[in-house]
Amino acid sequence: MENLQLENGLERRTTSQSSTSSANPTDPVSPTDECGCVRLGKCKWFNVAKGWGFLTPNDGGQEVFVHQSVIQMSGFRSLGEQEEVEFECQRTSRGLEATRVSSRHGGSCQGSTYRPRINRRTRRMRCYNCGEFANHIASECALGPQPKRCHRCRGEDHLHADCPHKNVTQSHSNSKRNSNNSSSSAAQEKSEEAT
Template identity: 60%
Template sequence: MAEEVDGGKDQQSNTENHPEDEEHPKLKKGKCKWFNVAKGWGFITPNDGSQDVFVHQSVIQMGGFRSLGDDEEVEYACKSSEKGLEAVKVTGPGGADCKGSNRKLASKKRYRKIRCYNCGEFSNHIAAKCTLGPLPKRCHNCKSEEHLIADCPTKPERPSNTENKDPEPMEKSP
C-alpha cells in the first residue's frame, strides 16, 4: 500500500516538473495582433517576442459572441500544428473572461415591412392574423371603397423611364 501512495506522489511531482503536458499547458501572455470578427479567427503576438499564435473564436473564454479586441491583453496556452502555433485556450489577464472586440458581426437578416392585405397597414401581422376581420376591398392608399390602389386618383404618378427606351424600333432587313 505504501508503494501506491508513493507512486501517486511521483506522478504529481512529474506534472509539476513538466507543466507543458497536454492536460496542463503553460499559460503565456500576449496581445491580440488582429482578429477578424466575420471569419472568427486572428493572431496573438506573444510578449516574449516569439512567433505569432493563431487563435480561433472557439477557444476564447467569454460569454456571448466570442472575439478579441485589437491590442487586447490575453493569457493563452498553445500547441504546435502543421501550420505553426495554435492557441488551445485564451483568457483575459488572471484567467478572467476576454473583453472582446467593439466590432460586431452585422446581421445577415434583412427585415422588411409586412403589409396586411386586409387592413392595409404596415405592421407585424398578415391578413390571416388581422384582428379587424375580413374587410371589403378598398384602396390601400386613400382607404376608399370606390376603387383599388391601381386606380387611385390621389396616388402620385411614378416618373416614366423613357431614357432607356429606344425612340424608334429598329426595322428588320429582309
C-alpha cells in the same frame, strides 16, 4: 533550469538562464518552449465577423492563430485589439494555434466592442386588412377588422374582381393587341401583293 509556479490554479513555467548566457527579454523563445506552456501576449487583431485573429506573444515568439472557440468568455466570443491575454498553444501543420485563451489573470476575456453586422432583410408583405406593404399580416393588423374593399383602388363599393380600373387597363391592353394584329396583317397583305 525550469521552475513551475502555481498561480490561480494554473501552471506557469519559467526558465532561468545561466549566468554565462545573456538574459535579454527581446530574444525570441525557442520553438520547443513555445508549446505546452502558459504564455502572455496581446491580441494583434481579431476579425469578429469571421471569428479568428492573431496573438502576439510578450516573449517575442512567433504569432499565434486564435479561433473564437478557444476563447474563455461567456456569450459572443471575441478579442479586443491590444487586449492582454494568457494563452496556451500547440504547433500544427499551419503553425502555432492557441488551444486556450483567457484574460491575463485566468478569468474571462473582455472581448471586442464591435459586433458583426447581420444582413437581415425585412420581409415586407401585404396586409390584406389595411392594404399596406408592412411587416405584419391581417391577423396581426393594429387597425382591427376593416370593411371589405377593393385592394387595387381601395374603393368600398366593389371588390378587386369588379374593379373599374382593372377593366380600363385591360381595354387599353386589348386595343394595343388589336392594333398590333391589324398592322401585322396589313404588312402580310402588302408582302403578298409584292410577290
